[in-house]
Amino acid sequence: MGEAAVAAATWLLLNEGYAATTMEAVARRAGLAKKSLYRFAANREDLVALVVRSWTDEFKPVLATEVRSQADVLPALAEILRVIAARVLSADAVGLFRLLTTDFPSKADLLEVYERNGIERGRRMLGDWLKRQHKNGLLQVNEPEAVCDLMLSMVVAEPLRQMALGVTPSVPGWDPAPRIKAALRLMNGVAFSVTTGA
The missing domain is CATH 1.10.10.60 (Homeodomain-like)
Known part of the structure; x- marks a missing residue:
């Protein structure tokens, strides 16, 4: 029901x-x-x-998966980001985002509900997962909230903008895997780092 x-x-x-x-x-x-x-x-x-909330509820099972070793952290995080991207970059989610970019009566009310139950809740859920891995000694993360924001921005924000404009199809027509891989390489210091020495 x-x-x-x-x-x-x-x-x-x-x-x-x-x-x-x-x-x-x-x-x-x-x-x-x-x-x-x-x-x-x-x-x-x-x-x-x-x-x-039904959309962010879909994140719970993958976020509850226990990571047992350092070698499992990045694959687990990639799967979490894949599940998040599949939901928040779906046709329904992109459609709601498009609606929120227009002017209509009670937009502020809808935007507040969307922020609290979608963006803030999803960010908090991922942040809690990062903190749990840090506490278990599997991940070094000094600013989990900032890392979470940046990671979600890299994986979701630009594709969502392109989808809302109709430039890129929504998931599953667009594969988030290459973007997730690039984001994790960057966050893990592989794709970008400052050189040491002269």
Whole structure:
């Protein structure tokens, strides 16, 4: 029942806009009684939060995977970034991002829900994973929040911009693997470093 509500809210957001994503419209599209829908969400903002949280919930299994050795850190991180990119660079996510770049009534409300349940939550989840690997002695990371921001920017921000402009197809039409590999090489000091000595 919750999945039907999320699917209906997503469709309405992307095809009809935020104003049309009412409790009544979502219930009708999902084939639910309005009373049933209120068990999942109290209002439109809660519906949007459900949509965006359902996306970041997809990160949980890969972030829960235990890394047992230093040799496993980069492959595990590459897989985490692949899962994140597959979700946040999907057609639905790019569509919501496009919607957020337009002007419409209540944009500030939608943007706040998107930031809190999507960007901030995803960043926090990845940051917690980095901290856990550091605590386990598998990763040296002095500024996990900054590293997390930079890593997500490298892997997601530019492709998202290109996708929103229609220059690049969304995932799975675009493969994030080469960009993830390049980002990890850079973050690990392989692709870029200052030379020592004269």
